[in-house]
Amino acid sequence: MILVVGHKNPDSDSICSALVATELLTARGVEAKPIRQGEINRETQHILEVADAQVPELRTSVAGEKIWLVDYSDLAQAPDDVADAEILGIVDHHRLGDVMTVNPMEAWIWPVGCTNTVLFNMFKIEGHEIKPQIAKLMMSAILSDTVGFASPTCTQKDKDAVAELAEIAGVTDLDTFIKDLLIAKTDIEGLSAAELVEKDLKGYPFNGRDVVVGQVELATLEQVDDMIEALEADLERRCAEQGLAFAAVMLTDITTAQTRLLYKGEWADKLVKHEKDGVLMMENTLSRKKQGWPWLQAELA
Numbered sequence: 165m166i167l168v169v170g171h172k173n174p175d176s177d178s179i180c181s182a183l184v185a186t187e188l189l190t191a192r193g194v195e196a197k198p199i200r201q202g203e204i205n206r207e208t209q210h211i212l213e214v215a216d217a218q219v220p221e222l223r224t225s226v227a228g229e230k231i232w233l234v235d236y237s238d239l240a241q242a243p244d245d246v247a248d249a250e251i252l253g254i255v256d257h258h259r260l261g262d263v264m265t266v267n268p269m270e271a272w273i274w275p276v277g278c279t280n281t282v283l284f285n286m287f288k289i290e291g292h293e294i295k296p297q298i299a300k301l302m303m304s305a306i307l308s309d310t311v312g313f314a315s316p317t318c319t320q321k322d323k324d325a326v327a328e329l330a331e332i333a334g335v336t337d338l339d340t341f342i343k344d345l346l347i348a349k350t351d352i353e354g355l356s357a358a359e360l361v362e363k364d365l366k367g368y369p370f371n372g373r374d375v376v377v378g379q380v381e382l383a384t385l386e387q388v389d390d391m392i393e394a395l396e397a398d399l400e401r402r403c404a405e406q407g408l409a410f411a412a413v414m415l416t417d418i419t420t421a422q423t424r425l426l427y428k429g430e431w432a433d434k435l436v437k438h439e440k441d442g443v444l445m446m447e448n449t450l451s452r453k454k455q456g457w458p459w460l461q462a463e464l465a
């Protein structure tokens with residue numbers, strides 16, 4: 165039995181990848197089960213409803229298990245006891261992380277917009293049938309990760325995959341499908357500052373210290389106008405409680421690709437020079453992976 169596990173603070177790709185990779189392993193005749201390391205967000209909830217799919221079981225310990233990692237290869241994003249598990253496979257679209265394996269394993273890591281684009285191609289290469297429900301999960305994850313093809317992480321392979329998957333899924337009105345997905349993605353109503361920071365928070369070891377960078381995708385920055393102070397206070401609290409050198413959250417307007425960065429911590433001084441009237445705007449920044457984090461790495465180095 166292989167447990168398929170996405171990263172901590174699961175996003176839609178992470179959850180859909182666990183479900184889809186489980187389907188792929190099953191098609192290979194291997195017993196597998198999807199698990200998740202945290203609560204699902206509203207967009208993922210929307211996707212699972214549209215696809216009529218089950219939420220993977222919540223499970224944060226994998227000691228003694230055989231596992232596949234989907235949508236990451238960093239220890240920081242893996243279950244805490246991953247060292248006591250046997251990693252048999254990785255499907256991902258991020259830079260290669262720091263996990264180590266004892267035995268040879270299967271790794272599918274492509275520079276595309278979404279893990280589900282890699283999984284889609286695995287289905288094709290291996291000649292497995294893609295059911296409409298699985299197609300819906302895959303195309304939703306791709307549209308989520310690429311923000312409806314707008315992200316600089318989006319490649320032709322992602323677009324080709326969605327075109328084929330939409331046909332299998334019977335989705336004829338792709339524009340409405342994307343619109344509904346993005347509405348769910350940017351729905352933050354009623355969330356507290358801590359929940360917003362936590363929503364899509366990623367930890368990065370950097371220069372011997374720990375850094376966290378979250379991202380909140382919005383339809384307009386006005387959605388968080390009243391919460392700036394509370395968000396900054398939450399970042400400060402995280403630095404104090406967890407000894408972080410830097411904690412930030414990217415507030416991204418996905419309609420204009422404008423990101424406001426809130427940040428705290430010992431290393432915060434390094435960024436002050438980029439502020440205008442006390443506000444740090446990152447122009448044309450939609451992707452944390454391709455734009456936000458690389459820029460931060462250069463500035464914090």
Ligand SMILES: [Mn+2]
Pocket residue numbers: 177178235257277278279309
């Ligand atoms: Mn992803």
